[in-house]
Amino acid sequence: MRGSLKTTLRELYEGETSRAHSFRYWLLGFDLMAILFVVVTSFTSYGPWIQVVDIAFGLVIIVDLAARVWLAPRPWRFLVYPTTLADLVSAVSFFAPLAGEGFAFLRVVRMLRLLHMYQMRDRLRQDFRFFRENEQALVAATNLASSSS
Numbered sequence: 001m002r003g004s005l006k007t008t009l010r011e012l013y014e015g016e017t018s019r020a021h022s023f024r025y026w027l028l029g030f031d032l033m034a035i036l037f038v039v040v041t042s043f044t045s046y047g048p049w050i051q052v053v054d055i056a057f058g059l060v061i062i063v064d065l066a067a068r069v070w071l072a073p074r075p076w077r078f079l080v081y082p083t084t085l086a087d088l089v090s091a092v093s094f095f096a097p098l099a100g101e102g103f104a105f106l107r108v109v110r111m112l113r114l115l116h117m118y119q120m121r122d123r124l125r126q127d128f129r130f131f132r133e134n135e136q137a138l139v140a141a142t143n144l145a146s147s148s149s
Helices: 002-014 018-041 048-071 082-098 101-116 118-127 129-148
Strands: none
Touching: 002 018, 002 048, 018 048, 018 118, 048 082, 118 129
């Protein structure tokens, strides 16, 4: 079972099948939903429903990160990559409002990972003409947005 789970995860995260591409687009959609949630809820009062959604987002990010660590050839080295650290900060930040809302802004760090993932950028170039033609501007906007938060 353990070997087949790892094989399945490797195919989803690194494969070239349509299922793998769909999975990675689901992850991209999840990241975009998380960012939209952060932006929208920053204009509302913090309530119990936001806390539940925060925890759900945090758990999904932790599961995603755990899977990528498990698949990494050198897990300890993978844990110190800047994008991995950004994911850790992002995951923790979804739980931070439980201790007070002061760290909620860190959730937007998740944006850094979106366009820095080589595989995702490559796939977006293949699938979307708009992305191909505007990639530099989109990456610059993402970097600007994540540095200003």
